[in-house]
Amino acid sequence: MQNLLRQHGALVALVLLLLFAGLRYQGFLGEYNLESFLRYNAMFGLIALGMTFVIITGGIDLSVGSMAAFASVIAALVSPHGVWLALLVPVLLCAALGFLNGFVISRFKVMPFVVTLGMFLIARGLALIASGKQTVLVNTEGGVGNLGQGDFLGLPIPAWMLLVLFAVGALFLAKAPYGRYALTIGGNEEAARLMGIPVEKVKLLVYTLSGALAGLAGVILASQFSAGQPTEGVGWELTAIASVVVGGTLLTGGRGSVLNTLVGVILLGMIFTVLNFENGLGHININSYWQTVIRGLFLLAVVLLQSPAFRGRLRIRPGT
Incomplete structure (x- = not known):
């Protein structure tokens, strides 16, 4: 039982939460609520997918929220030229920013925290410059709105993107050499070098992937709200990190699961959906600021549970 909870604790918690919410709130498991949930949380899921690979290598990427905001502005600016350019240009630009992150980290051996914090500021500044510090409206005549608001075979298009990319990510991690x-590398970078593993190339790949997925999340953001928003994406990196860690990926690297990250994304999103339903019943009144506090406390609690020293203190010794 203890082994099950350690490996699949997030999944167990998600099932229990769904049972509780399904019995307590009318319409919680209804088609409308689930579709709305998948449509909105797909953005966080895509960022968490990229963050999974970064954290597995022992790194961190604090720039993804700012990149998503930058991508939303670029998508809105390019939207008059058609859906494909509005999709590809922001993704490629953010992939280039991610590549720059990976290049500086791998070539100059600078700490990922410092490099991506700098990129956090750069991407946010680029978003404000490109938008003129204003919200940029999306031209929906070219079909850009369908990326975030459309459906396919009964599921939101963002949900299809999320599921397909997570499936590809899971196969890549399990089967591909670079996975x-x-x-x-996350387990022991020096040992990986001695084994002949191309450490620099792997880091370039994972940070480029993280940037590209943040760019795709930004495109969905612009499409869903019909506007590029340079001030959006604040705290998204923490939501992604929390989802990854809740899924069981070690912050120190070397162990992780793409599919468990997906469970972490859904669990974290469901927690705030439950809080919103409680707000609707009038039993509690938790605004967006308190939800940020709860998200931070949740992340801190999970990180503590990953700590061997903390787990050791929780053990009951014989005779106590």
Whole structure:
């Protein structure tokens, strides 16, 4: 039982939460609520997917929220030229920013925290410059709005993007050489170098991937709200990190699961959906600021549970 909870604790918690919410709130498990949930949380899921690979290598990416805001502005600016350019240009630009993160980290051996914090400021500044510090409206005549608001085979298009990319990510981590290399680097980077693993190339890949997925999340953001928003994305990196860690990926790297990250994304999103339903019943009144506090406390609690020293203090010794 203890082993089950350690490996699949997030999934168990998600099932229990769904049972509780389904019995307590009318319409919680209804089609409208679930579709709305998937449509909105797909953005966080995409960022969490990229963050999974970064954290598995022992790194961190604090720039993804700012990149998503930048991508939303670029998508809105390019939207008059058609859906494909509005999709590809922001993704490629953010992939380039991610590549720059990986290049500085791998080539100059600078701490990922410092590099991505700098990129956090750069991307936010680029978003404000490109938008003129204003919200940029999306031209929906070219079909850009369908990316975030459309459906396909009964599911929101963002949900399809999320599911397909998570499936590809899971296969990549399990089967592709570079996926296994990422796990090895996170476990022991020096040992990975001695084994002949191309550490720099792997880091370039994971940070580029993280940037590209943040760019895709920004495109969905612009499409869903019909506007590029340079001030959006604040705290998204923490939501992504929390989802990854809740899914069981170690912050120190070397161990992780793409599918468990998806469970973490859904669990974290469901917690705030439950809080919103409680607000609707009038039993509690938790605004967006308190939800940020709860998100931070949740992340802190999960990180503490990952700490061997903390777990050791929780053990009951014989005779006590």
